Amino acid sequence: MTALALARMGCDIVLNYVNSEYEALTLAETISRLGVRATAIRANIANELEVGELAAEAQQWSRTGTIDILINNAGPFIRERRLFGEYKEEEIVSLMSGNLLGVMLLDHKLLAGMRQRSWGRIIHFGFGHAGEGRAWPHRAVYAAAKTGLVSFTKTLAVEEAPHGITVHMICPGDIRGDNKERTIAEVIGQRDEESPLGRPGSGEDIARVIAFLCLPESDYLTGNIVDVTGGFDPIKTTIPK
Template sequence: MTNNVFITGGSRGIGAAAVLAFARAGYNVAFTYNSHPDAADAVRRQAEEINPGGLYLAIRADAGDPAQVRAAVARTEQELGSLQVLVCNAGIAQVKLFTDTTDEDWRRMMAVDLDGAFYACRAVLPGMIHRKYGRILLVSSMWGQTGGSCEVAYSAAKAGLIGLGKALAKEEGPSGITVNVIAPGVINTDMMAGFTDEDRAALAEETPVERLGEPDEIARTMVFLADEASGYITGQVLGVNGGLVI
């Protein structure tokens, strides 16, 4: 049986790597994007090249809009069939002093990074509960574990994902559903675009393995946790950070 995965925020960075990793592993993949249709189409075409026998959907949907998330999941289930795996990856980041953070900044951060995971989980869970099987993966951050200066809103939203994942794992375990959280460290994605070469070098030096992480390293972790053989792992926060947070 071919498994189906739904990934939020799949057009760039970790999300794009996840789409390709799941395609490589033989999954049918549906993923959402919001602002980058060309990038989403390019990822979909790459997935088709990796596994021409798979089915791939790129669906425009704002992760922070419950109606759009619900519609995206419904379309996926209609076109691909039942979902075995959900990856809540959609997220935004902002570097800003806490005292300069506006109400709008705070609400948008929570809407995309935390509320979006709630909406996606709520949409897929009825089917997973009915089938007594599911894998849910939430992408947090090392700042959700430790907090990041000048990233208070982001840290709060990512910490919320950790609480959501742990609690949901307890609630859905009896239904054959595992829920785990991945907390990436400093990963070489578009979110690093504002950092200078000196900043990148300093971050690499601070990391025990002395380099930044790559999106594919997070994606391979997702595929591992999504596997049927990983059914005894649930409610965990797996730091993929090169030892920066231990």
């Protein structure tokens, strides 16, 4: 939904995928019919070498040799509830690399081009209420990576503001399954008992906020942690067992 929203604004689009090749290629074809260019590149953001390959290939494909808008939203998540001691070491490394280190590395590789053009937009992804840094039992690794990303987002925003680059974090609510690819109109009649708003969130809810933050006129906004949750709080107060 975000890719389509930006394409409708006239942006050429580079799509990144790991396993969903068919979906990525299909979306690229759809975007191309909107009158802009689109391509899909496979890379695992948790792998340092593949991050470099993704950045290089994307910049080579770009008309200008740079990336102006980076939606840095990739990130592994384990939905099964576990205590920290129950994680395997390789899972800890993967979650931290995919949700924090990979994000930082991709930002780092694309910053020079944005600075060169004195313009850029960077969007990170967190979770609802990530900015508060609260305890999240059974999500220790993921939460640590994302709350670390909160500080990095704010710091990078301050450092890059003189270069015309803004940086934000979008924190979606519990938007699951097909709703990630639906419009607001398509979910407006559904009922979500866990949402204070009463309806589930949709991909369009997220895409609209991102599109606004990427506008040239949104340059006075930077360093924000934006909850797009419908009031939902994903961090339940629980007693670990």
